Amino acid sequence: MVRLRASMSARASAIETMIDRLLPRVEGGEARLIDAMRYATLGGGKRLRGYLVAEVASLFKTGAEAADRVAASVEMLHAYSLVHDDLPAMDDDDLRRGQPSTHRKFDEATAILAGDALQTMSFDILANPLTHASAEVRINLVRALADASGAAGMVGGQMIDMEGEGRALSLEEVARLHALKTGCLIRYAAEAGAILGQANDDVRRRISAYGRDLGAAFQIADDVLDATASAEELGKTAGKDEAAGKSTYVALLGVEGAAREARRVAEQAESHIDIFGPEADRLRDLVHYVVERRN
Amino acid sequence: MVRLRASMSARASAIETMIDRLLPRVEGGEARLIDAMRYATLGGGKRLRGYLVAEVASLFKTGAEAADRVAASVEMLHAYSLVHDDLPAMDDDDLRRGQPSTHRKFDEATAILAGDALQTMSFDILANPLTHASAEVRINLVRALADASGAAGMVGGQMIDMEGEGRALSLEEVARLHALKTGCLIRYAAEAGAILGQANDDVRRRISAYGRDLGAAFQIADDVLDATASAEELGKTAGKDEAAGKSTYVALLGVEGAAREARRVAEQAESHIDIFGPEADRLRDLVHYVVERRN
Numbered sequence: 001m002v003r004l005r006a007s008m009s010a011r012a013s014a015i016e017t018m019i020d021r022l023l024p025r026v027e028g029g030e031a032r033l034i035d036a037m038r039y040a041t042l043g044g045g046k047r048l049r050g051y052l053v054a055e056v057a058s059l060f061k062t063g064a065e066a067a068d069r070v071a072a073s074v075e076m077l078h079a080y081s082l083v084h085d086d087l088p089a090m091d092d093d094d095l096r097r098g099q100p101s102t103h104r105k106f107d108e109a110t111a112i113l114a115g116d117a118l119q120t121m122s123f124d125i126l127a128n129p130l131t132h133a134s135a136e137v138r139i140n141l142v143r144a145l146a147d148a149s150g151a152a153g154m155v156g157g158q159m160i161d162m163e164g165e166g167r168a169l170s171l172e173e174v175a176r177l178h179a180l181k182t183g184c185l186i187r188y189a190a191e192a193g194a195i196l197g198q199a200n201d202d203v204r205r206r207i208s209a210y211g212r213d214l215g216a217a218f219q220i221a222d223d224v225l226d227a228t229a230s231a232e233e234l235g236k237t238a239g240k241d242e243a244a245g246k247s248t249y250v251a252l253l254g255v256e257g258a259a260r261e262a263r264r265v266a267e268q269a270e271s272h273i274d275i276f277g278p279e280a281d282r283l284r285d286l287v288h289y290v291v292e293r294r295n
Numbered sequence: 296m297v298r299l300r301a302s303m304s305a306r307a308s309a310i311e312t313m314i315d316r317l318l319p320r321v322e323g324g325e326a327r328l329i330d331a332m333r334y335a336t337l338g339g340g341k342r343l344r345g346y347l348v349a350e351v352a353s354l355f356k357t358g359a360e361a362a363d364r365v366a367a368s369v370e371m372l373h374a375y376s377l378v379h380d381d382l383p384a385m386d387d388d389d390l391r392r393g394q395p396s397t398h399r400k401f402d403e404a405t406a407i408l409a410g411d412a413l414q415t416m417s418f419d420i421l422a423n424p425l426t427h428a429s430a431e432v433r434i435n436l437v438r439a440l441a442d443a444s445g446a447a448g449m450v451g452g453q454m455i456d457m458e459g460e461g462r463a464l465s466l467e468e469v470a471r472l473h474a475l476k477t478g479c480l481i482r483y484a485a486e487a488g489a490i491l492g493q494a495n496d497d498v499r500r501r502i503s504a505y506g507r508d509l510g511a512a513f514q515i516a517d518d519v520l521d522a523t524a525s526a527e528e529l530g531k532t533a534g535k536d537e538a539a540g541k542s543t544y545v546a547l548l549g550v551e552g553a554a555r556e557a558r559r560v561a562e563q564a565e566s567h568i569d570i571f572g573p574e575a576d577r578l579r580d581l582v583h584y585v586v587e588r589r590n
Contacts, residue, residue, distance in 0.1 A: 029455030029472070033446055084411060089403030108384030109457050112407070113450050116379060119411065120445035123418045127437040135430040142422040142437055150415035151328055155408050160324030162404050177324070 001292075004285040011054050011071070012047040014064075018072040022125060036106045036114035037121075041079040044097045048218070048290070049074045052189035053196075055282055056207055060197025066132045070141065070196055073125040074189050077149055080118035081185075083111050085158065119149075133196060140195050148188035157181025161246070169247035178219040179212070186215030206272045210283065213269030218290040220262040223248040227255055229294060262291045296587075299580040306349050306366075307342040309359075313367040317420060331401045331409035332416075336374040339392045343513070343585070344369045347484035348491070350577055351502055355492025361427045365436065365491055368420040369484050372444055375413035376480075378406050380453065414444075428491060435490050443483035452476025456541070464542035473514040474507070481510030501567045505578065508564030513585040515557040518543040522550055524589060557586045 019041050026034050050071030057067040086093040086101035087108060094104050103111035125131060126141040133141075147153060157180030164177065190211025194204045227250045249258040266287045273280050314336050321329050345366030352362040381388040381396035382403060389399050398406035420426060421436040428436075442448060452475030459472065485506025489499045522545045544553040561582045568575050 029458045029468075030446060030451040032458060033451060033454035037446065080411075084407055087407065089407060110454070112379055112382065112384060113454050113457075115411075116375075116414065117446040117450040119414055120441050120450065123437060124441035124445060127434050127441060135434045139422050139430045139434050139437070142418060142434070146415050146419035146422060150419060151325060151332065151412040155412040155415065156325040156328060159328035159405070159408050162408075163324045163327060173324075 001285060001289065004282055004289055007055075007282055008046065008051050008289075011051045012045070014054075014068050015047050015050040015071050015075060016042060018068045019075065022069075022072055022121070032106065032110055033113055033117060036102055036110045037118055039105055040083045040102045040111075040114055040118065041076055044099075045075070046293075047071070047075060048286075049078055049186060049189040052186065052211065052214075052286070053193045055286070056190050056193025057196045059193070059276065059279055059283075060199060062193070062196045063132055066196055067193070069125055069128075069131045070192050073122040074145070074185065074192065076118045076125070077122040077145065078185060080115040080122070081149070081154055081158070083115040083118070087111060090158075090162070137195060137198065141192055144188055144191055144195060148184040153180055153184035154182075157184070165246060167247070171249075171252050174247050174249060174252060175216070179216065182219050182222075183212060183215035186218060187211035190214065203275075206275065210269050210272040213265050213272065214287060214290060217262050217266040217269060217287065220249045220258055220265060221291045221293070223250045224255060224258050224262065225294070226250070259291075266291045296580060296584065299577055299584055302350075302577055303341060303346050303584075306346045307340070309349075309363050310342050310345040310366050310370055311337060313363045314370065317364075317367055317416070327401065327405055328408055328412060331397055331405045332413055334400055335378045335397045335406075335409055335413065336371055339394075340370070341588075342366070342370060344373050344481060344484040347481065347506065347509075347581070348488045350581070351485050351488025352491045354488070354571065354574055354578075355494060357488070357491045358427055361491055362488070364420055364423075364426045365487050368417040369440070369480065369487065371413045371420070372417040372440065373480060375410040375417070376444070376449055376453070378410040378413070382406060385453075385457070432490060432493065436487055439483055439486055439490060443479040448475055448479035448483075449477075452479070460541060462542070466544075466547050469542050469544060469547060470511070474511065477514050477517075478507060478510035481513060482506035485509065498570075501570065505564050505567040508560050508567065509582055509585060512557050512561040512564055512582065515544045515553055515560060516586045516588070518545045519550060519553050519557065520589070521545075522553075554586075561586045 023034060023038050023041065025031070025038070053071040053074055054067045057070070082096060083102045085091050086096055087103055093101050095101060099105070101111075102114060106114070122145065123142055126145060127138055131138060149155065157177055160177045161181055164173070169177065187208055188211070191204065191208045194207040199207065226248070249261060253261055269287050270284055273283055276283075318329060318333050318336065320326070320333070348366040348369055349362045352365070377391060378397045380386050381391055382398055388396050390396060394400070396406075397409060401409070417440065418437055421440060422433055426433060444450065452472055455472045456476055459468070464472065482503055483506070486499065486503045489502040494502065521543070544556060548556055564582050565579055568578055571578075
């Protein structure tokens with residue numbers, strides 16, 4: 001796990017540097033927009049999604065520049081979703097990673113626009129020839145990201161989440177909600193590494209299944225964390241799910257039951273990558289990390 | 296002009312049908328999201344951007360299916376920008392084409408998410424192989440749309456617009472604001488037709504310049520309309536620019552001066568496509584249409 005943390009931290013730095021390069025400060029009326037985009041994307045986070053892209057890509061010996069660009073792209077997409085999720089009309093969250101959320105630091109209009117532009121930029125980066133990959137690979141990345149993040153993916157999940165507030169959801173409904181809301185993008189991150197590496201269909205399917213189950217385990221563990229960790233540990237408001245009357249794994253299975261379910265799904269994630277040798281050990285460690293983390 | 300109106304109206308129907316096909320109703324928690332996306336995109340508008348895509352593409356004898364898909368994509372991108380623009384934190388507009396704006400018909404959270412998902416979908420459509428074009432052509436469309444609509448294009452322009460409210464802008468600043476805010480996407484629409492048609496660089500540059508000037512003429516004419524037309528004619532609140540203390544062409548040049556400037560820029564637009572024969576006559580008519588329309 002120490003090995004994993006060092007590897008994640010090194011990759012997070014590389015992604016940070018890449019985002020900084022892709023989003024240089026500008027002068028003029030749009031300076032505030034770029035500042036908000038930088039605020040929302042730089043300086044923090046575990047970069048789980050970016051790490052996944054890069055680690056999977058490294059299985060296929062993909063160039064680091066391409067992997068870092070695709071990693072920066074998915075982190076921008078993720079950041080856009082957080083900026084919009086935190087808005088007053090949505091989750092109305094004042095804190096994000098222990099700092100004022102983007103609309104609190106700037107203002108609502110700027111946060112809406114910064115989120116919009118971050119989404120655009122995440123597609124722009126994938127499509128750009130500077131992401132050293134063939135047009136075919138780049139178009140496949142764009143398609144996979146759009147599938148994962150649009151109405152049939154992340155945003156669809158956010159809608160279901162809003163619709164479900166205050167209503168008791170079944171375990172099946174909660175699982176579907178999370179599969180869409182957070183699972184799709186985590187699955188995409190793993191898959192993006194395989195697309196970049198031009199993995200064959202069978203390998204791509206395995207990596208995708210690994211990402212899907214890793215994402216599910218991550219979310220179940222997140223529910224457990226929300227119920228058990230302090231705001232200080234989380235860097236965001238704790239116990240929010242219960243306060244919002246949201247159906248969670250913890251509400252349905254209890255803290256112990258949810259923790260057990262997280263471990264079960266995590267083991268399942270690991271099983272999908274058993275065709276790989278020790279070069280996939282960090283992906284295996286990552287499975288344990290997502291269920292054992294405290295923030 | 297009668298000929299043009301018939302052509303625009305036929306194309307608008309084809310685009311409407313395509314959007315309806317691309318955005319089928321669904322059941323479940325995400326039904327509300329899809330309904331809002333349909334509400335924001337179907338049933339109205341001149342479809343200027345979609346028409347441009349299709350008319351330019353037809354110069355190169357591109358298949359109708361591909362052109363209609365790219366046209367639907369740009370209309371979705373445009374619709375997303377209107378949905379977010381109308382939000383309370385932005386322009387706070389209750390009306391759009393004479394109907395309640397999306398956040399009034401649904402709610403703010405749904406409008407934010409519907410806009411987000413429409414943006415994603417516009418990229419998704421371009422990238423999809425069903426848009427009968429090579430991976431190279433599709434990736435060029437994605438890149439061109441991202442350039443036109445992101446922080447260095449439309450969204451950047453919206454930010455400058457918000458920043459400029461209540462401050463007197465120079466003619467140069469107003470021109471730059473509009474070139475970004477509305478011009479980039481109109482220019483893109485023309486260029487997308489040329490990309491789809493695999494036009495050579497020189498032709499693509501001419502079409503792009505035509506689109507840029509057409510967009511500028513459109514916006515200057517829009518300022519004139521806002522100052523002179525009724526809410527009934529506009530289908531939206533009239534006189535809003537002045538009320539918001541926005542710097543407009545009319546504020547800087549007067550109604551007559553702005554109308555003259557619109558005609559000058561329109562003529563310039565026409566000059567860029569003088570290499571084409573009568574097959575471009577509708578694109579010429581379009582130039583006159585944008586400066587003479589009353590809504």
